[in-house]
Amino acid sequence: MNNSKHNLPREPHRPADDEPTVMGMDERAAWVQIFAFAITTIAYLAVVTPRVANDPIDEVEWVVPMLWALGLSILSVIVGSIIAGIGGAIGLTMRGLDVDTELSSDSRDKDIARHARLRTYWATPVVALGALILAMLDVDTFWIGTFVFVISSIGAIADAVVRIRAYRRGFVA
Amino acid sequence: MTPKPTRVTNRIRTLRTERGDLTQADLAEKLGVTRQTVIAIEQGKYSPSLEMAFQIARVFDVPLDDVFHYGEGDAN
Numbered sequence: 001m002n003n004s005k006h007n008l009p010r011e012p013h014r015p016a017d018d019e020p021t022v023m024g025m026d027e028r029a030a031w032v033q034i035f036a037f038a039i040t041t042i043a044y045l046a047v048v049t050p051r052v053a054n055d056p057i058d059e060v061e062w063v064v065p066m067l068w069a070l071g072l073s074i075l076s077v078i079v080g081s082i083i084a085g086i087g088g089a090i091g092l093t094m095r096g097l098d099v100d101t102e103l104s105s106d107s108r109d110k111d112i113a114r115h116a117r118l119r120t121y122w123a124t125p126v127v128a129l130g131a132l133i134l135a136m137l138d139v140d141t142f143w144i145g146t147f148v149f150v151i152s153s154i155g156a157i158a159d160a161v162v163r164i165r166a167y168r169r170g171f172v173a
Numbered sequence: 174m175t176p177k178p179t180r181v182t183n184r185i186r187t188l189r190t191e192r193g194d195l196t197q198a199d200l201a202e203k204l205g206v207t208r209q210t211v212i213a214i215e216q217g218k219y220s221p222s223l224e225m226a227f228q229i230a231r232v233f234d235v236p237l238d239d240v241f242h243y244g245e246g247d248a249n
Contacts, residue, residue, distance in 0.1 A: 107222065107225065171218075
């Protein structure tokens with residue numbers, strides 16, 4: 001049987017200079033984070049907004065939708081990152097490139113993560129201060145919970161956007 | 174073309190060319206980083222740590238300022 005006619009995975013070869021690279025695992029995870037948090041936050045707001053419009057605010061059922069949104073956010077980041085990683089590994093194998101050396105994380109990934117944390121640090125004090133102010137104003141817990149959830153999601157999305165920008169355009173640590 | 178985020182420039186590509194057979198993948202392996210990181214350093218999109226900068230200079234067996242330069246009058 002002649003195996004050369006079949007598309008068997010190639011042995012990893014040494015990539016030539018400027019041979020196109022693939023997106024690393026951390027950048028893939030950043031893209032997944034954007035979509036996961038954006039979709040679940042929009043879905044949460046789509047569920048609770050009609051209730052706010054139709055029901056008295058203290059009767060609006062928001063805890064269960066938020067728990068679903070939180071759970072799905074976390075789950076989709078984990079599952080999405082795994083799927084994105086598997087997709088990248090398959091693509092690299094088809095191109096005959098070594099999966100470990102092309103997809104792994106290194107010091108640049110850590111520097112980019114730190115850079116993003118510094119740029120999006122504002123989210124934590126905004127959440128804390130905003131929640132405190134809302135509590136002092138004695139607003140319904142729906143507004144406090146929703147405020148914390150939405151601003152935290154925006155912070156997570158901003159973190160991912162800063163990371164992707166750093167991967168694409170570079171950054172100064 | 175997107176402006177480079179850093180004023181640090183480097184001669185890594187030139188030094189690799191002078192060495193003849195040192196590819197980006199080879200350099201990445203010697204430094205323990207990915208090829209993407211070597212490409213980002215060469216393109217001025219990522220300034221490596223001081224430690225990695227010394228490691229790069231050591232690979233080429235040259236002083237640090239033969240590899241990296243900082244723009245004139247930009248010390249602030």
